Amino acid sequence: MIDAYSEDAPASQALFERASGIVPGGVNSPVRAFKSVGGTPRFMVRGEGPWLFDADGRRYVDLVCSWGPLIHGHAHPAVIDAVQQAAARGTSFGAPTPGEVELAEEIVARTAVEQVRLVNSGTEATMSAIRLARGFTGRTKIIKFAGCYHGHVDALLASAGSGVATLGIPDSPGVTGATASETIVLPYNDLAAVEQALTGESVAAIITEAAAGNMGVVAPLPGFNAGLAELAHRHGALFIMDEVMTGFRVSRSGWQGLEPVDADLWTFGKVMGGGLPAAAFGGRREVMQRLAPAGPVYQAGTLSGNPLACAAGLASLSLADDATYAKLDQTAATIAGLATDALAKEGVPHRLNTAGNMFSIFFTAGEVTNYDQAKQQRVEAFKAFFHSMLSQGVYLPPSAFEAWFVSTAIDDEALSRVAEAVGNAAKAAARA
Numbered sequence: 001m002i003d004a005y006s007e008d009a010p011a012s013q014a015l016f017e018r019a020s021g022i023v024p025g026g027v028n029s030p031v032r033a034f035k036s037v038g039g040t041p042r043f044m045v046r047g048e049g050p051w052l053f054d055a056d057g058r059r060y061v062d063l064v065c066s067w068g069p070l071i072h073g074h075a076h077p078a079v080i081d082a083v084q085q086a087a088a089r090g091t092s093f094g095a096p097t098p099g100e101v102e103l104a105e106e107i108v109a110r111t112a113v114e115q116v117r118l119v120n121s122g123t124e125a126t127m128s129a130i131r132l133a134r135g136f137t138g139r140t141k142i143i144k145f146a147g148c149y150h151g152h153v154d155a156l157l158a159s160a161g162s163g164v165a166t167l168g169i170p171d172s173p174g175v176t177g178a179t180a181s182e183t184i185v186l187p188y189n190d191l192a193a194v195e196q197a198l199t200g201e202s203v204a205a206i207i208t209e210a211a212a213g214n215m216g217v218v219a220p221l222p223g224f225n226a227g228l229a230e231l232a233h234r235h236g237a238l239f240i241m242d243e244v245m246t247g248f249r250v251s252r253s254g255w256q257g258l259e260p261v262d263a264d265l266w267t268f269g270k271v272m273g274g275g276l277p278a279a280a281f282g283g284r285r286e287v288m289q290r291l292a293p294a295g296p297v298y299q300a301g302t303l304s305g306n307p308l309a310c311a312a313g314l315a316s317l318s319l320a321d322d323a324t325y326a327k328l329d330q331t332a333a334t335i336a337g338l339a340t341d342a343l344a345k346e347g348v349p350h351r352l353n354t355a356g357n358m359f360s361i362f363f364t365a366g367e368v369t370n371y372d373q374a375k376q377q378r379v380e381a382f383k384a385f386f387h388s389m390l391s392q393g394v395y396l397p398p399s400a401f402e403a404w405f406v407s408t409a410i411d412d413e414a415l416s417r418v419a420e421a422v423g424n425a426a427k428a429a430a431r432a
C-alpha cells in the first residue's frame, strides 16, 4: 500500500513562485506548467533509472522520460560516461568534429536518409526542412494536420498539438497573417481533404508527424502516410515525415522501421540527443544538396553538432538494439494494460491509442483518429487520474494531449508502483 504524497509540495511551490517572478509562467516550456491539470509543477532535482526525484525529496516512476528522449532511463552510466569524457575534451569548438560524423553516419545507417544536417532542437529541424522544401520546389504553401505539433515554428503553429492544444490556444498571436495564410491545415487521417487541397493549390510540402503524438497518440490509419507520399509526389510537392518523437524510439530506425514510406525529408530529435539538445533533418541527396554551403538554401547554428550532445546521442543509440525495442514495447503494453484494466473495472469510459510503444489514454468512449475526436475527451477525468497517480509516485505527462513514454529502466519495482497506483487513480477518474 502506497503512502500517498500530500498535494502540497512546498519546495517545488517555493521554486515555482521564485521562477514565476522572472520567467513567464514560471517555466521554460509551457507543457511543464501543470496549467491544464492544476496544482504545483514539480521541480526535479535528480533522475536515476526509472525514477525522478523532486525538490521535496519525493520519488516518481517517470512516464514522461523528458518527453521522449530517455529510452534508457535517467543517468544511464554509458551515456553519462560519454558526456563526461567529451566534456573533459572541451564543450564546443565551432568547427567540425569526429563525433558529428559518427552521429550522422549512425542516423544514415539506421534510416532511409542519404544526407543529414545536425541542429539543436526539433523546432529547428522542421523549420529548416520546410525552408529547404520551399527552396527546392520554388513554392511557398505547406500542408500540415490539425493536432500535429512540429515545434514552435511560425508556419507550423496553426491548430497545433502539445502545449497549444493543452492550453487551448487556437492560433498564436505573433504569427503574421501572411505567414498563417501560407499554411493549409487539414484534418489528420483524411486523405480526401489532402487531395482536394492539392488540386486547388501549388504546395511546397506536406508535413506530418510520422505517427501523431502531440494530440495524445493517434496513429496514422493504414495507407494514410503512403497516400500522403503519393499525393505529394503526384502534385510536385515534397513529403516531410516528422520523426522528432518517433525517431529511434518506436524501432531502431523509428517509425520508418514499422512502416517504410517514400518521404523526401525526415526530421529527428529527442532520442538521437540522448537527453542533450541535438536534432537533425535529412533526406534525399538531391534535396539536401540544395543546403548551404553545398547549395543556396541557408541554414546554420553556432552550437550545431555540439560535441557533448553528439557523445550523448551516440552512446544512447549504440545501446539501442533489438532487445531495447522489445523491452520498450513490452513495458508500454504492460503499463497500458494496467491502466486500461483499472479504468474498465471502475467503468470509466476511455480509449487506449497506441503507435508502436508510444501510447496515451483518452477519457472518451468514442474512437480517436483525429484532433476533433481527441478534443471530445473528458479532461476533468484525466486531471483526477493524473493527480492521483502523482500523489502515489507516478509522473504522467501533465496534459491529456500528450503521449506517455516508457524506458528500458522500468523494472519490477517501478512496475509494482504503477500497478498499485492505477486502482485509486481509476476510482478518482470515476468520481470526476
Ligand SMILES: Cc1ncc(COP(=O)(O)O)c(C=O)c1O
Binding pocket: 120, 121, 122, 123, 124, 126, 149, 150, 151, 152, 209, 214, 242, 243, 244, 245, 269, 270, 279
Ligand atoms: C513531432 C515533433 N516535432 C517537433 C518537435 C519540436 O521539438 P523541440 O521541442 O525539440 O523543438 C516536437 C516536440 O517538441 C515533436 O514532438
Ligand SMILES: N[C@H](C=O)CCC(=O)O
Binding pocket: 029, 030, 031, 032, 067, 149, 162, 163, 214, 245, 402
Ligand atoms: N509535446 C512536446 C514535445 O513533444 C513536449 C515538449 C515541450 O514542448 O516542452
